[in-house]
Amino acid sequence: MVGADRIPFHVAIIMDGNGRWATQKGWPRLVGHRKGASRVKEIVRSAPDLGISHLTVYAFSTENWKRSTEEVLGLMALFARYIRREAENLSSENVRLRFIGDRSKLNAKLQRLMGWVEERTQGNTKLTFTIAINYGGRDELVRAARHLAHCVANDGLDPEQIDLMTVAGSLDTTDIPDPDLVIRTSGETRVSNFLLWQAAYAEFFFTETLWPDFTPDHLREICDVARRRVRTFGGY
Ligand code: IPE
Ligand code: IPE
Ligand code: MG
Numbered sequence: 001m002v003g004a005d006r007i008p009f010h011v012a013i014i015m016d017g018n019g020r021w022a023t024q025k026g027w028p029r030l031v032g033h034r035k036g037a038s039r040v041k042e043i044v045r046s047a048p049d050l051g052i053s054h055l056t057v058y059a060f061s062t063e064n065w066k067r068s069t070e071e072v073l074g075l076m077a078l079f080a081r082y083i084r085r086e087a088e089n090l091s092s093e094n095v096r097l098r099f100i101g102d103r104s105k106l107n108a109k110l111q112r113l114m115g116w117v118e119e120r121t122q123g124n125t126k127l128t129f130t131i132a133i134n135y136g137g138r139d140e141l142v143r144a145a146r147h148l149a150h151c152v153a154n155d156g157l158d159p160e161q162i163d164l165m166t167v168a169g170s171l172d173t174t175d176i177p178d179p180d181l182v183i184r185t186s187g188e189t190r191v192s193n194f195l196l197w198q199a200a201y202a203e204f205f206f207t208e209t210l211w212p213d214f215t216p217d218h219l220r221e222i223c224d225v226a227r228r229r230v231r232t233f234g235g236y
Pocket of ligand 1: 019
């Protein structure tokens with residue numbers, strides 16, 4: 001076991017395939033999302049033992065509003081239920097929960113719950129667990145550009161001072177290291193607007209397994225493979 005406090009290791013997951021998992025079984029898509037949420041709990045619990053210090057999951061993209069009202073509302077209710085039910089466990093497991101994405105478009109009650117659990121878990125140090133809700137990499141960059149433009153217009157920021165650090169610091173992920181590994185389940189090999197800036201040098205791993213079938217054993221195998229890959233970051 002690698003101590004999560006010693007080596008930062010950030011795994012980001014595009015949890016895909018919930019709908020197909022349910023459809024294959026003749027069930028409504030929301031059943032797949034529910035099963036997916038219970039997988040999230042298992043993965044979070046297993047992460048520290050795999051040497052993972054940061055775990056980020058893609059739960060709802062800026063494009064997912066295109067889905068049926070029933071599915072969107074069902075997902076929002078699932079997020080609220082997850083927060084309410086898991087807050088206690090996350091605290092006792094020393095996990096810090098935070099969110100990325102534009103939360104201003106979410107309903108007020110969900111926003112309040114998100115703020116509440118972030119505050120409640122902010123001192124926890126074993127694992128930083130980030131959930132991306134109404135998140136899109138392009139939207140995040142637009143919001144960062146707008147923020148920097150305001151700083152130039154109102155706070156005397158010199159445009160020449162804008163560098164990699166300034167931009168990174170204006171993103172939702174400020175104070176989270178870049179992902180080392182991005183996993184996508186369900187056989188799709190797209191990035192679908194996830195962590196576009198942050199994944200510049202991440203390793204990518206694609207698996208056919210649908211998210212509701214994804215277990216800590218799958219995660220362990222993938223982490224082992226990823227750790228054996230040589231990363232030169234443009235050098236050699
Ligand atoms: C991923 O599963 C979860 C979300 C996007 C919310 P999908 O719902 O995309 O499942 P498939 O891709 O339709 O099987
Ligand atoms: C990506 O999955 C978003 C999430 C997992 C939350 P999608 O199923 O929405 O992506 P596409 O439509 O296949 O690209
Ligand atoms: Mg999908």
